[in-house]
Amino acid sequence: MSRRNTSHLLRSRTILYAVLLVSSVALLTFVFFRQKPLEYYDRTEYLLGTYVTVRVSSSKMSPVTLAEAAMAEMERIDDKFGSRSNGVIAELNRSGELHDIDKETSFLIKSALEIARNTSGAFDPTLYELTKLWGFDDESSEKRIPSEKEIEEALGSTGFSRITFVEESQYVSLADGAMLDLGAIAKGYAVDMAIAKIKALDDGATGFIDAGGDIGVIGPKYGSRPWIVGVRDPRGESVQDVIEYIYLYDGAVATSGDYERFFIEDNVRYHHILDPETGYPSRNGVISATVIGKSAMLADAYATAAFVTGMEPGVTFLPRFGALVLLVMEDMSTFKSPGFEVYQER
Ligand code: ADP
Ligand code: MG
Secondary structure (H helix, E strand, O other): OOHHHHHHHHHHHHHHHHHHHHHHHHHHHHHHHHOOOOOOEEEEEOOOEEEEEEEEEOOOHHHHHHHHHHHHHHHHHHHHOOOOOHHHHHHHHOEEEEEEOOOOHHHHHHHHHHHHHHHHHHHHOOHOOOOOOOHHOOOOOOOOOOHHHHHHHHHHOOOHHHHHOOOOOOOEEEOOHHHHHHHOOHHHHHHHHHHHHHHOOOOOOOOEEEOOOOEEEEEOOOOOOOOOEEEEEEOOOOOOOOEEEEEOOEEEEEEEEEEOOOOEEEOOOEHHHHHOOOOEEOOOOEEEEEEEOOHHHHHHHHHHHHHHHHHHHHHHHHHHHOEEEEEEEEOOOOOEOOOHHHHOOO
8 A cells, every 4th residue: 555545544533533523523513512492381279269370481590480470470469459368458448547568559440540530430449338248259259239329328428539548648538438449450460570580580571371261371392482361252161162363472461250140130240340330240241351451450440441331331432442342242342442453363
């Protein structure tokens, strides 16, 4: 073998080893550093008087940790703002006034009052006395039609004008024995806060939280696709019966319906969303109201308001406050705010 041949062989061998080395390093890098495909973790718990589902995914940390943090946050809010718990609202209802209220309580009361004003009282956070009379305050309460006299009396201690709230002096008081009930807004607020908790742990986390029909988006599916939300058929057998679809990349949607808490007597359905003017379940042909909003708190509160205001001014007026409305009527016809359909396209 000539010397030229030997050196040629040596050189090609070196090249071969170099290629092998580079490709194995590349392969190992790919195997170790490639992004794991995003998987969604689901967790459902009974919280806030309903089933709450957190669906979350993270490329940074365990989604179990994120879901647990979200659940803990919602539990904290339920305890703090529930009318039946031992939190700040229960305390206010016992004493009739509170000094030195904290920032969060202040924010929630302020928001509730603002929505009450914006909806001319269709949303009213002082109906606790009435809600108790009808037995809608608790799953286990006896549901019954109160007498006219009872309703008349209860109306004497309801109405948001009975709330005095002075933000600067951190003061709130209730006149005429009024009692605060944040049941139509606190669930949405809890969803917002739980999402904020998740985002604080991992800003890039995606998913959604569904608290019994109050849904807030953590982030788009796989980072780029919308979450498909079904609007329930109010007379359907289950949540699977859907009449319309909404595609959400962010923000929130909430539905208030007459099928959630109700009883039927003499073929009449009595449900938990009350008309603050009459003290009776709101009866204007609406059987469900769905609102798309910037936050779950706003969607939640405006959905209750839209249920009470109905077509006019609900569908037409509420978009001013960032609330797009879909109403389902008794005859199953539907009405939508202008712009609602934008969320019905992928
Ligand atoms: P759900 O809790 O079924 O999602 P809502 O968000 O509409 O329903 O809240 C209904 C609850 O709010 C009632 O159970 C009661 O505590 C309270 N509520 C009833 N009527 C009104 C009203 N007109 N405005 C504000 N809160 C109301
Ligand atoms: Mg609501």
